Amino acid sequence: MIDAILDRKWLASLLFALLLIILWQCMDVFELLPSYVLSPWDILDALVATTVDGTLPLASVQSVLLQLSGFAVGAIAGVVLGLTAGVSRWAEDFIDPVVSLTYPLPKIALFPVVVIWFGYTDFSRALVIATSCFFPVFVNAYAGTRSIEPRLLWVARNADAGKARIFLQVILRAAMPAVSNGIRISLALSFILTYATETLGASAGGLGNMIEDGFNDLQYGPLWAGIVAFAILGLVADRIWGRLSALWTRGQLVEAMGRV
Amino acid sequence: MSEKVIDRVTSTTGQEPSTPSGYRAAESQRRWARRARRTVAVLLPFVVWWTLAEIANNRLFPGPIEVIATLVDVTADGTIWFHAQQTAQRGLTGLAIAVVGGVFLGVGMASVRWMDSVLEPLVSATYPIPKLALFPLLVLALGFGAESKIVMVTLECAYPVILTTYAATRGVDKHYLWLARNVGAGPLARFGIIMRATSTSMVATLRMALPIMLVIMVVTELISESRGLGYLLRRASSDFDPELTMAVVLLLAIVGFVLDRLVVLLGDFVGRWAGKVQL
Amino acid sequence: MERAHADDLTEVAAGLTHSLDELSVSVTDLTKVFRRGNREVTALDGVNFTARPGEFVTVLGPSGCGKSTLLHILGGFESASTGSVEVFGKSVTGPGRERGMVFQSATLFPWWTIQRNVAWPLEVGGMGRKASRARADDLLELVGLTGFGDAYPGELSGGMQQRAGIARTLSLEPQVLLMDEPFGALDAQTRELMQEELNRIWQASGTTVVFITHDIYEAVFLGDRVLVMSGRPGRIVADISIDLPRPRGHDVKGSPEFSDYHARLWNLLRDEAIASEFLSRD
Ligand SMILES: Nc1ncnc2c1ncn2[C@@H]1O[C@H](COP(=O)(O)OP(=O)(O)OP(=O)(O)O)[C@@H](O)[C@H]1O
Ligand SMILES: [Mg+2]
Numbered sequence: 001m002i003d004a005i006l007d008r009k010w011l012a013s014l015l016f017a018l019l020l021i022i023l024w025q026c027m028d029v030f031e032l033l034p035s036y037v038l039s040p041w042d043i044l045d046a047l048v049a050t051t052v053d054g055t056l057p058l059a060s061v062q063s064v065l066l067q068l069s070g071f072a073v074g075a076i077a078g079v080v081l082g083l084t085a086g087v088s089r090w091a092e093d094f095i096d097p098v099v100s101l102t103y104p105l106p107k108i109a110l111f112p113v114v115v116i117w118f119g120y121t122d123f124s125r126a127l128v129i130a131t132s133c134f135f136p137v138f139v140n141a142y143a144g145t146r147s148i149e150p151r152l153l154w155v156a157r158n159a160d161a162g163k164a165r166i167f168l169q170v171i172l173r174a175a176m177p178a179v180s181n182g183i184r185i186s187l188a189l190s191f192i193l194t195y196a197t198e199t200l201g202a203s204a205g206g207l208g209n210m211i212e213d214g215f216n217d218l219q220y221g222p223l224w225a226g227i228v229a230f231a232i233l234g235l236v237a238d239r240i241w242g243r244l245s246a247l248w249t250r251g252q253l254v255e256a257m258g259r260v
Numbered sequence: 261m262s263e264k265v266i267d268r269v270t271s272t273t274g275q276e277p278s279t280p281s282g283y284r285a286a287e288s289q290r291r292w293a294r295r296a297r298r299t300v301a302v303l304l305p306f307v308v309w310w311t312l313a314e315i316a317n318n319r320l321f322p323g324p325i326e327v328i329a330t331l332v333d334v335t336a337d338g339t340i341w342f343h344a345q346q347t348a349q350r351g352l353t354g355l356a357i358a359v360v361g362g363v364f365l366g367v368g369m370a371s372v373r374w375m376d377s378v379l380e381p382l383v384s385a386t387y388p389i390p391k392l393a394l395f396p397l398l399v400l401a402l403g404f405g406a407e408s409k410i411v412m413v414t415l416e417c418a419y420p421v422i423l424t425t426y427a428a429t430r431g432v433d434k435h436y437l438w439l440a441r442n443v444g445a446g447p448l449a450r451f452g453i454i455m456r457a458t459s460t461s462m463v464a465t466l467r468m469a470l471p472i473m474l475v476i477m478v479v480t481e482l483i484s485e486s487r488g489l490g491y492l493l494r495r496a497s498s499d500f501d502p503e504l505t506m507a508v509v510l511l512l513a514i515v516g517f518v519l520d521r522l523v524v525l526l527g528d529f530v531g532r533w534a535g536k537v538q539l
Numbered sequence: 540m541e542r543a544h545a546d547d548l549t550e551v552a553a554g555l556t557h558s559l560d561e562l563s564v565s566v567t568d569l570t571k572v573f574r575r576g577n578r579e580v581t582a583l584d585g586v587n588f589t590a591r592p593g594e595f596v597t598v599l600g601p602s603g604c605g606k607s608t609l610l611h612i613l614g615g616f617e618s619a620s621t622g623s624v625e626v627f628g629k630s631v632t633g634p635g636r637e638r639g640m641v642f643q644s645a646t647l648f649p650w651w652t653i654q655r656n657v658a659w660p661l662e663v664g665g666m667g668r669k670a671s672r673a674r675a676d677d678l679l680e681l682v683g684l685t686g687f688g689d690a691y692p693g694e695l696s697g698g699m700q701q702r703a704g705i706a707r708t709l710s711l712e713p714q715v716l717l718m719d720e721p722f723g724a725l726d727a728q729t730r731e732l733m734q735e736e737l738n739r740i741w742q743a744s745g746t747t748v749v750f751i752t753h754d755i756y757e758a759v760f761l762g763d764r765v766l767v768m769s770g771r772p773g774r775i776v777a778d779i780s781i782d783l784p785r786p787r788g789h790d791v792k793g794s795p796e797f798s799d800y801h802a803r804l805w806n807l808l809r810d811e812a813i814a815s816e817f818l819s820r821d
Pocket of ligand 1: 604605
């Protein structure tokens with residue numbers, strides 16, 4: 001019996017998670033939880049309440065718009081510059097040193113600087129999110145392009161393929177798994193930064209602001225609703241991206257881990 | 261598409277001059293040209309920044325010289341040391357807990373069946389959740405002090421550590437472990453073998469976790485604190501003191517760069533210990 | 540007017556003699572020196588050989604003697620340091636479709652199906668999508684992979700991948716087929732089957748083949764001629780014609796003539812291996 005459950009990893013961990021949630025609910029029944037830890041049931045309640053009064057959907061939309069705009073700009077810039085640096089020595093020499101010098105800087109530290117110039121606006125926020133999202137995508141696209149199997153390029157040159165074709169049909173395809181991976185990391189990062197930038201400074205709107213307000217006014221319902229919404233958004237975005245990238249890296253996935 | 265684009269990956273062989281001396285001259289010329297381009301690449305942003313600042317001539321947009329001078333000032337009079345030390349102390353504590361705990365969990369998940377079944381899907385599934393959003397709860401539980409930040413850093417950094425350790429341990433050649441069992445080595449010795457075999461990927465993880473640590477420290481200190489570099493940033497920013505704000509950013513960049521180099525050095529050392537040089 | 544006419548005549552004459560004893564491959568005094576920083580490695584040192592159209596030339600030599608380097612230069616992927624390499628009278632300056640390369644591992648594009656991989660060189664050559672796929676299916680049939688067109692390379696065994704790789708190179712309809720230990724990574728049985736299949740394909744297509752191998756059996760079984768290279772720096776120390784009847788079946792390997800060739804080549808290679816070991820000792 002236990003063996004059968006342990007063999008199905010998802011079932012085992014699902015049961016474990018369920019056990020934790022039941023335990024959590026029981027602790028509430030016996031009043032063992034501090035006031036700011038709501039029980040799973042109360043959290044569900046808060047989610048329904050904030051959805052019905054419209055605050056949660058509104059905040060979610062605001063957050064997602066901010067997150068998406070910053071993420072999109074950063075990721076696109078990362079892909080374009082990363083591929084360019086991977087493919088051209090000139091571009092590499094100009095881009096790579098600057099990136100490796102600025103890479104270890106926590107980009108969120110730029111927020112206070114940007115705020116001096118542009119105030120606590122969504123523009124400032126998106127700018128910082130974009131800057132942060134740029135780096136993982138760039139680094140992965142660059143490395144993915146550089147580590148392409150040289151024999152594959154020989155095969156292409158043997159067929160007399162032109163440079164544009166080699167770029168589009170060979171280099172880009174070969175770099176795709178690495179690029180997808182970089183984008184996945186940036187996607188997770190973009191939610192962290194959305195929360196951080198929305199929490200800082202007044203009247204931001206969005207889920208970060210909702211959590212912050214809940215914290216300040218001791219309104220634990222909205223506080224938890226905001227946290228759960230962030231978790232769901234992060235998970236859903238990751239799943240969507242995972243599915244999408246599996247579509248165009250299909251053969252490479254097969255190569256890496258067998259039949260999919 | 262321009263001539264230069266794609267050159268580095270499509271031409272595996274350049275036109276080689278046939279005489280050795282001609283080849284060497286061309287080679288060294290190429291090397292110098294690269295070095296020159298790379299130097300220009302590093303200096304160019306500073307020059308552009310300086311020029312823009314000169315043109316703008318605005319108190320809110322100081323040039324690089326003012327910022328560096330400010331950094332030197334606050335370093336010399338000691339104010340920044342206190343804050344830097346606070347940030348480093350907490351961040352590194354959280355990181356250390358994450359690495360030690362994460363390695364044990366990762367190795368455990370990879371070698372104990374029930375841990376694998378119960379924990380691995382859970383850890384993988386919760387990986388993309390922005391854990392930072394839990395920070396207000398940590399503050400409610402642990403207060404505004406060091407503890408909530410250390411736990412936050414641990415929480416965010418542990419994930420990559422656990423998952424890479426898990427993958428690396430599972431990738432350890434089974435034959436090593438069979439051999440160890442065969443000669444009657446105990447579990448401690450087997451753990452030692454796993455550590456040796458996975459040490460390089462462990463250092464790579466540390467290199468991944470380090471920037472996460474810095475981000476979390478800065479964010480949490482920006483949100484709520486009366487000490488640390490993040491706090492200094494927030495105060496300088498709300499005082500409309502761009503010179504100090506940028507000086508702190510510069511310091512953070514330097515700290516991040518130095519820490520990263522240290523990890524690379526550690527990687528060389530560990531690589532030699534483990535019998536392969538990587539990273 | 541008259542002059543031009545005379546020129547025409549000599550040109551025609553030249554063309555005639557050219558086609559009479561035309562060489563498909565002609566390598567003259569080829570050397571290759573690799574330079575990395577201040578270190579220099581002489582991989583090839585004065586290699587000379589020729590091949591007639593439709594000839595199957597196998598190359599044997601100790602490890603590291605420059606066999607792959609030679610083939611890469613023929614393919615135009617690497618450049619010669621000195622000497623000349625001509626294919627059908629034209630100097631080799633870069634890769635080209637008339638010289639098809641098969642590598643030791645199949646190096647298929649993992650992101651495309653087998654069919655698309657084989658059709659791709661045709662697409663690049665300007666053939667329409669539909670026609671190129673139909674042709675790819677024919678080629679897949681030729682190498683015994685009918686029905687695997689929709690699979691991804693990662694789903695096939697090493698031997699099947701290698702066959703797909705050969706089909707892809709054949710789609711170029713190369714005049715010269717360059718093969719660098721194409722069966723080196725295969726198990727013994729697959730290897731023998733592939734050798735017989737290659738024999739069949741080569742006889743049907745009539746291309747020139749330069750085939751590199753470590754395996755003396757393979758060299759004798761496949762080749763019209765076997766070239767033996769010295770240890771590094773590589774030179775050609777023997778050029779042996781294999782006068783075994785064609786088409787050769789599996790049973791040829793048991794014949795006394797086969798054993799004689801094998802013994803002769805084995806002695807040659809042993810001497811080269813010992814010599815190169817003495818060389819590399821100092
Ligand atoms: N790009 C390179 N740079 C420097 N040296 C090289 C390079 N390519 C090959 N060599 C050297 O040239 C020599 C010949 O290499 P090559 O790969 O042609 O040998 P080979 O005969 O194919 O060996 P094997 O039978 O093992 O495949 C080797 O000593 C190798 O180290
Ligand atoms: Mg070789």
